[in-house]
Amino acid sequence: MSDTGDAQPWLYRLLEPDGRQSLRRRLLAFLLVPLMLMLLLESLITYTGALVYSNHVHDRDLAGGAETVARMLQLGMDGPISEQAKFLLQYDPEGHNNINYFSIVSEHHGLIAGTPTLVPPSRLSLAVNGEPKLFDAMVERRKLRAASVVIDSTHEAGDTLTVTLAETLRDRRQNAREILLLSIPAQALLIASVFVLVWFGVRIGLRQLDPLTARLAAREHDLAPIGDADVPVEILPLTRTIDGLFARLRAMLALQERFIADAAHQLRTPLAGLRVHVERAQADPSRETVNDALDHILRLTQRATRTSGQLLALTRAQSPDHAGDPHGLLDLARMVPDLLALRVHEALAVGVDLGYEGPPTPAWVDGDRITLQELLDNLLDNALRYAGRNSMVTVGVTDDEDSACLSVEDNGPGVPPAFLARLGERFFRVPGSNEEGTGLGLAIVQRIAERHRAQVRYIAGSEGGLRVEVRFPHARTARKDSDA
Structure with a gap:
């Protein structure tokens, strides 16, 4: 009232x-x-x-x-x-x-x-x-x-x-x-x-x-749909709305349970390693043993930090609270070079030649700048980590009548064709890879792309490496302006 x-x-x-x-x-x-x-x-x-x-x-x-x-x-x-x-x-x-x-x-x-x-x-x-x-x-x-x-x-x-x-x-x-x-x-x-x-x-x-x-x-903890069995027709809209709320709650609880399971799965190894090296330093307090244990502890801590950060990023990308349509109008041809400039020093440090190819005209998409930056960072992390020293990584933006495409291609060892279809799965890592990783980077890319109604494709690069293409639909506002 x-x-x-x-x-x-x-x-x-x-x-x-x-x-x-x-x-x-x-x-x-x-x-x-x-x-x-x-x-x-x-x-x-x-x-x-x-x-x-x-x-x-x-x-x-x-x-x-x-x-x-x-x-x-x-x-x-x-x-x-x-x-x-x-x-x-x-x-x-x-x-x-x-x-x-x-x-x-x-x-x-x-x-x-x-x-x-x-x-x-x-x-x-x-x-x-x-x-x-x-x-x-x-x-x-x-x-x-x-x-x-x-x-x-x-x-x-x-x-x-x-x-x-x-x-x-x-x-x-x-x-x-x-x-x-x-x-x-x-x-x-x-x-x-x-x-x-x-x-x-x-x-x-x-x-x-x-x-x-x-x-x-x-009911106590049952979030199953109410259904229409004994529901009068007049309140069906209400019960169906409640069913929708139950579905969102189930998704949130499932996401929470998955996050807990993923965190336990990914942090168990570095935490166990930390314990081993701490016990080793306590058992042998010599300077050489302690310094070696601290080096291992630092690397394991960095790994745990990166893992927890990617777990949180994946959870945010999967959260229903952020599943609405993006509303910002972004120009990929202008945004991507600005973001690449922030990663040049990192590429030089690992011996990778980082380049860019893009159109002279704008490539408009509907999107969120922060999450698209996270998508590009994970694609670059994956390329810089697995391409190897003295390799090249090229980031490209193309624009055609139907879509705008963001691509990241390297000339590294690549991925066997049998495993291309599994890229983007949580915790999947290509067998035989010697580089440390969590297997979450491309999964984050996949979820962010889905939120932007974009399609991700993994194909072999022109020089034997891996090429990842993220194809976005054109911005609706830009299409209206062009039609006018």
Whole structure:
């Protein structure tokens, strides 16, 4: 709840007073608001329908009343209309204080009786002895509903009488409200029943999670996938996400176990050697023996340091936390010469001629400079270590339509064709090699290349040595610029 703060709707704060999220409460909240809106909408629709029905009934009675008065006049009512008749025309039999109006207008003599302002509009087009017609009128600031009918006068030939009856709208609205009040309890009871059914339905539906909860609670150190066996469809995305998390955890644990095993495997020999030479120096404290033991200890320490460093580098290269796509835009044709300049003195010290061949134009790739420097350093370490003195090592960069290629080639003794396919395996060293090594350098190269979606190829060099090619896909940004 802390992510939404005061902006949380009041209904959620009401249903979640302790501040903890509840799926059941959320579902009920989402249902309660629409149900209340439906009750209001249904009440409005009911009132509108009841008002339409009440208007229809009252209009029919009003038209019938006008027609009845007209017939009474045609049956020989003599002289002006009596006070008793006026009272009956204006009388409200229901006792609702509903005010009724009437008017009788002669074509030749004008108003005979009733309200002088109650006249049908000219647009009504009343026919003599025709059907009564209804219209809206305004008398004494009251809105009325009226009905008019035209008949022939029985007292004067050629004269016509227009009979109009009108009433206020109070009864119509009162009837509509009564119908609404009768329907609201039934509608409210129906909605309350639906809400209760939904409440129990949600509770029963959420019980389907109990077997899954029990199965997960029974686990201790098991990171196997949950699977889809007893998982409701609605939470499959959640369980599959958890399965993905379990997979990453298994990979991390496997990587940790592999690192421990690799460290034990690689450090056992130098540590055992250190112990032997320390015991030898303790057994014979002569100057010559101690100096010789210290020389061996120094070399073994350097070997252990290099081994631990490469183990850490391999672990970083294999770690899922660093498995995302690289985002930096790098120019191999510029980066590689800069990195080679740092290794020239080392090549001279071991008697190796280190050279570079590259294109005059940029060779853009998507990559991480630090890990690519580590890749190149391991390729150079491998070449400088195994090429031998008075050999040549050439680092090249080429760029074509499909990819950019980084290559390291030497003219040393090379690798027998039968073992080329195994280069890049952890701890693999070519049989018969006299040089000390951990067998991790090319494995690190392989993992870093995979992170950059690059392909590594080991082939025989043009002068009998080993050639390693790392082919990178072109940078996506560079391709877009070239297409534009």
